[in-house]
Amino acid sequence: MKKKLFINGEWIESEQYADLFSPYTEEKIAEIPLASEKQVDAAIDAAYNNREVMAKLTAYEKAEILEKLVDLLKENRVKAAQIIAMESSKPLKFSLGEVDRTIETYKFAAEEAKRIHGEMIPLDAAKNGADRLGYTLREPIGVVAAITPFNFPMNLVAHKVGPAIAAGNTIVLKPASQTPLSAYFLAELLEAAGLPKGTFNLVTGSGRKVGDRLVTSDKVSMVTFTGSPEVGIGIRNKAGLKKVALELGSNAGLIIDDKVHIDKIVPKCVTGAFSNQGQVCISLQRIYIHENLFEAFTAKFKEETEKLVLGDPLDENTDVSSLISRKEQDRAKAWIDEAAKEGAQIISGGVIENNILLPTVIVGAEPHLKVSCQEVFAPIVTINSIKNVEEGIDYINDSKYGLQAGIFTKDIHTAMNASKRLEVGGVMINDIPTYRVDQMPYGGVKESGNAREGLKYTIEEMTEMKLVVWNQEQY
Known part of the structure; x- marks a missing residue:
């Protein structure tokens, strides 16, 4: 052709x-x-x-x-x-x-x-x-x-x-x-x-x-x-x-407050992290979850991630396929390896099989690592525990990017405070930062x-x- x-x-x-x-x-x-x-x-x-x-x-x-x-x-x-x-x-x-x-x-x-x-x-x-x-x-x-x-x-x-x-x-x-x-x-x-x-x-x-x-x-x-x-x-x-x-660019973050029903949000978070192999400007890249929910959320997130179907993009059952190029695949794999070397835990994925980088879940990645502070544009998500929402806001704002962020919380005052303090172009309350409909004003601040x-x-x-x-x- x-x-x-x-x-x-x-x-x-x-x-x-x-x-x-x-x-x-x-x-x-x-x-x-x-x-x-x-x-x-x-x-x-x-x-x-x-x-x-x-x-x-x-x-x-x-x-x-x-x-x-x-x-x-x-x-x-x-x-x-x-x-x-x-x-x-x-x-x-x-x-x-x-x-x-x-x-x-x-x-x-x-x-x-x-x-x-x-x-x-x-x-x-x-x-x-x-x-x-x-x-x-x-x-x-x-x-x-x-x-x-x-x-x-x-x-x-x-x-x-x-x-x-x-x-x-x-x-x-x-x-x-x-x-x-x-x-x-x-x-x-x-x-x-x-x-x-x-x-x-x-x-x-x-x-x-x-x-x-x-x-x-x-x-x-x-x-x-x-x-x-x-x-x-x-x-x-x-x-x-x-x-x-x-x-x-962006490295979109999500805060999950205490007492949120995680069973309802895990599937949404998995979709937000791995749709189009994570090659989305507002792909969910960083999750900051209250320490009381951390273990249960991480276990369920890993379980849901490993249910994803990998394969041919023309197959209607496929959830995740190849990255846009071998170069991008190798770059993303190098970032994962760097995180592991620096002490982060790879709890799912982290390997390449049949020209596909498996959806990768990383726990305990430090803020200075590339998987945290840069835009991964790959099927990679980090999960870290926080003591409170304020700590999560500080983590999200500690970035050169500011496109969209999300927060799940039952408290209206917490939601209002987050909407004011988060340094981004769009705040999604009780939703993932990957949410977009096409008539809304979409754009960011800082280097976004x-x-x-x-x-x-x-x-x-x-x-x-x-x-x-x-x-x-x-x-």
Whole structure:
């Protein structure tokens, strides 16, 4: 399967191609074009030259295109999920879940396209404001460059493409090198949905060549990126005055207070820790549980973890499959070995079998270890006992990240205090930090990012506010 770039409404071959391999079987599944700088520039030019075409679409027309895309995704739900599973090794049950969320995300985008509005400004509240009418408008920002990660190759693309279309912007998309097939499928569906020619462009290739060209182009008005803090900081430093929205890393923590019914929360915690092999920005990585519940919780968590089905991502029964690459697998294994060497106890997993890193549960990992203080992005979770919730809050806040955190407690005052003290973008009370629905404002503080995604909030990022003031005196 040899793919082509999608530039200015045309499918274009590249001079160079790279083989794409399945992370699970390691078999070749496609040939992916490597865009030249000239082709990246052509994609940017197409988006730039079609800004007015997109901006002139009515709210009704933009919503209609997005609704057609929703219908096409519903018709192709299983095919879309199989593409995700094949290129990323996300188990099929979770790939189907991602497609369902993608459908919902574009549905929200269609609805929000009809709700973009400014506000009236009461100018006469100022001494000098009599006889003047003031209001604001929201206008498209222009060309949006979207750089997306591998872990949600459809839904995290939707969180950038959906609001960009709703806001009336044009787009150049650069998907992750390991998961471009989902993006190519999207391009086909957008073409069928009637998106105007040249307003959506898709280029694949190295971040250094394609990404840098997008980030530094004067014709790009905004860069939206999801990925590592190191790359995100580099983008911000190169982008100049253009708007940069960054969704970066995390090592999400959960506090479990005394007297919580652990039987109800253990299955939820296991899912939060090991879905998509732990390759989720808000994957449950650190659990801090009251010392009175520690032994019972740990035993049950280990038991539930070892029930997970490992295997082929295309098998509907599989819970956990391969990590995105051998390199990531080896890195994660090295972090586990470091923790064991430093005195932590590996109570489950910690080994690689049939190209799969077994779900790994670590007890007693010190805060300075990589499995605690960095983003593991692998099926690894640490469990530590705490004397009280305050101690757990201190542990969670002792991090360079701050995306989401969770707390289970029966005490409303404890919950309120935690919601105020936790240094994160989102606090989940009586839930795991992995909880997300697609219309909520999602984003972090510290090295977890500088923006919020969620359709309404992204549209605000992707539009410029214009003030209009009418002097009502007669001239």
